[in-house]
Amino acid sequence: MRASEDPVSEANPVREEILRWLAESVPLERQSIEALLDVPPSAQMGDYVLPCFALASELKRPPAEIASELAGGFVPNDRVLRAAAAGPYLNFFVNRPLMTSHVLRQVHELGADYGKADSGAGKNVVIDYSSPNIAKHLGVHHLRSALIGRSLYRIFEALGYNCVGINHLGDWGTSFGKLIAAFERYGDVEAESATVSQLQELYVRFSREADQRPELQDQARRAFQRLEGGEAGATELWKRFKATSVTEFERIYRMLGISFDSYAPESFYLEMTDEVLRRMKQSGLARESEDALIVPLDDYGLPPYMLRKADETTLYATRDICAAEYRWRKYRFHLALYVVGGEQELYFRQLKKVLELMGHQWAERVEHVGFGLLKFRDAETGLLRTGSTRQGEMIPLEEVLRSGVEKARQKIRENLDKLEGGADPDELAAQVGIGAVVFSDLSVKRAKDVVFDWDRMLDFEGDTGPYVQYAHARLCSIMRKAGEEVSPEADCEPLQLPEEWALVRLLERFPSRLRAAAEGREPSMIANYLLELCAQFSAYYSAGMREAQRRVLCGDEATRAARLLLVSAVRHTIRNGLALLGVAAPERM
Numbered sequence: 268m269r270a271s272e273d274p275v276s277e278a279n280p281v282r283e284e285i286l287r288w289l290a291e292s293v294p295l296e297r298q299s300i301e302a303l304l305d306v307p308p309s310a311q312m313g314d315y316v317l318p319c320f321a322l323a324s325e326l327k328r329p330p331a332e333i334a335s336e337l338a339g340g341f342v343p344n345d346r347v348l349r350a351a352a353a354g355p356y357l358n359f360f361v362n363r364p365l366m367t368s369h370v371l372r373q374v375h376e377l378g379a380d381y382g383k384a385d386s387g388a389g390k391n392v393v394i395d396y397s398s399p400n401i402a403k404h405l406g407v408h409h410l411r412s413a414l415i416g417r418s419l420y421r422i423f424e425a426l427g428y429n430c431v432g433i434n435h436l437g438d439w440g441t442s443f444g445k446l447i448a449a450f451e452r453y454g455d456v457e458a459e460s461a462t463v464s465q466l467q468e469l470y471v472r473f474s475r476e477a478d479q480r481p482e483l484q485d486q487a488r489r490a491f492q493r494l495e496g497g498e499a500g501a502t503e504l505w506k507r508f509k510a511t512s513v514t515e516f517e518r519i520y521r522m523l524g525i526s527f528d529s530y531a532p533e534s535f536y537l538e539m540t541d542e543v544l545r546r547m548k549q550s551g552l553a554r555e556s557e558d559a560l561i562v563p564l565d566d567y568g569l570p571p572y573m574l575r576k577a578d579e580t581t582l583y584a585t586r587d588i589c590a591a592e593y594r595w596r597k598y599r600f601h602l603a604l605y606v607v608g609g610e611q612e613l614y615f616r617q618l619k620k621v622l623e624l625m626g627h628q629w630a631e632r633v634e635h636v637g638f639g640l641l642k643f644r645d646a647e648t649g650l651l652r653t654g655s656t657r658q659g660e661m662i663p664l665e666e667v668l669r670s671g672v673e674k675a676r677q678k679i680r681e682n683l684d685k686l687e688g689g690a691d692p693d694e695l696a697a698q699v700g701i702g703a704v705v706f707s708d709l710s711v712k713r714a715k716d717v718v719f720d721w722d723r724m725l726d727f728e729g730d731t732g733p734y735v736q737y738a739h740a741r742l743c744s745i746m747r748k749a750g751e752e753v754s755p756e757a758d759c760e761p762l763q764l765p766e767e768w769a770l771v772r773l774l775e776r777f778p779s780r781l782r783a784a785a786e787g788r789e790p791s792m793i794a795n796y797l798l799e800l801c802a803q804f805s806a807y808y809s810a811g812m813r814e815a816q817r818r819v820l821c822g823d824e825a826t827r828a829a830r831l832l833l834v835s836a837v838r839h840t841i842r843n844g845l846a847l848l849g850v851a852a853p854e855r856m
């Protein structure tokens with residue numbers, strides 16, 4: 268038997284039986300029943316619950332009456348042992364060992380594939396993430412975008428979609444005219460060896476001077492025209508800026524394990540702009556206004572979308588139209604996600620509206636995935652600040668990440684005696700330091716602001732990446748100590764502890780959490796699921812520390828075999844969840 272929406276893992280037979288019986292017994296569609304069927308807040312109340320309010324309004328009868336009538340008509344079977352009404356709720360009590368062995372065998376069999384589905388097979392999802400501007404350091408928002416984008420990539424991929432990760436590099440615009448003019452004016456920085464910091468400084472220096480001397484603005488404009496015209500000297504310099512910037516970006520991406528399928532930058536779309544502008548003018552959509560070319564959007568309560576400035580230069584916005592059309596032609600996407608900070612929300616509403624007005628039916632598949640700010644707590648003042656360059660502040664991201672790894676290294680060195688044999692402290696420091704950053708970012712709902720706080724992020728007991736990593740390593744250590752093959756045939760009858768049942772329930776929910784994370788474009792759902800699972804596992808584990816009978820590796824052979832199967836399933840699931848977030852799962856800590 269296979270559940271319609273999740274063809275990779277087999278449906279839970281117990282839940283299926285409840286759904287089947289309900290579909291026969293109540294006047295609701297299977298889909299609505301599925302949406303209503305829930306897990307009661309405590310396991311004593313039951314294993315599944317159907318709240319009868321929706322039925323009550325359908326049948327125009329009191330919900331408690333419906334619940335007790337349904338309970339009365341329920342015929343027990345080997346999968347579902349009992350149904351009982353509690354006020355307006357209908358509770359089901361299931362054959363726990365049966366469900367347990369179903370879930371645990373499933374996880375064991377699927378291993379790294381547990382949670383995966385193929386509902387997205389044959390569909391392309393294009394994800395635009397990170398997408399920084401060259402000749403500047405990677406901004407903190409480009410980091411958040413990269414982390415969220417990479418995770419969404421893995422989440423959609425796990426559901427069978429074919430993902431395309433695009434780094435839409437900002438490599439075009441009048442600011443590069445300024446930079447070229449600055450190089451030519453000052454001549455004290457070698458283009459071949461200029462670092463990104465130097466490029467940034469040159470830009471600032473030139474802009475400051477240009478504020479006093481307007482003729483420099485003209486120089487910059489001319490330099491940009493030379494670049495647009497393909498003049499060799501200007502082009503050569505621009506290529507240098509780009510190569511230097513990409514080298515720096517890639518160093519950071521490598522630290523984070525982030526990659527892309529395409530680096531098609533803004534300049535890639537230049538050759539398409541003339542045709543697009545012509546088309547938009549011809550159709551009457553674009554209009555000249557004070558020498559600029561715009562698409563008026565006041566009918567939709569939006570500001571006009573600017574396509575060309577009075578000085579004839581095109582814009583970021585123009586290139587995004589070309590990029591969207593190009594992506595559609597190339598990928599025929601099911602979904603085109605733009606993981607870009609919340610400050611561009613309005614801009615993406617405009618872009619989508621313009622694409623729609625151009626007659627593109629696929630505009631509805633274009634979606635802005637926004638996110639909040641990343642704030643830093645200042646070590647000296649204790650105040651929060653954002654890492655935005657616009658406020659003149661610059662957070663050197665690479666240094667921030669390195670210092671995190673360094674802090675993790677210190678922490679590991681201090682506890683070297685507790686470190687498991689075979690663990691490499693340096694490799695572990697990188698995995699824990701980076702894992703801490705990634706997890707702390709992704710455990711917060713993306714629309715919210717994230718506060719960057721090393722002490723909190725690296726706390727092995729807090730809701731952190733290292734905490735989840737540590738739980739995983741502990742599971743690995745139990746498996747190593749057991750030193751025996753996990754047997755999927757183990758009888759699950761001995762798993763009678765409430766903590767064990769709670770773990771099984773959580774494991775069973777992983778595939779649906781994965782789907783929900785994709786639907787909500789919300790990696791935090793995975794991160795929070797992992798925290799829940801680890802908390803449940805820790806409770807189980809600490810109980811075992813206090814009481815020998817509750818230990819995984821206990822004396823009774825049958826119990827031990829069943830518990831090993833359970834622990835192994837928890838380990839697989841944590842590892843799968845961490846992979847979806849892009850966090851390493853070291854086996855020894």
Ligand code: ARG
Nearest residue numbers: 395398399400435437587607
């Ligand atoms: N480069 C832009 C920025 O730094 C983000 C680009 C996002 N992607 C896009 N297709 N507009 O703000």
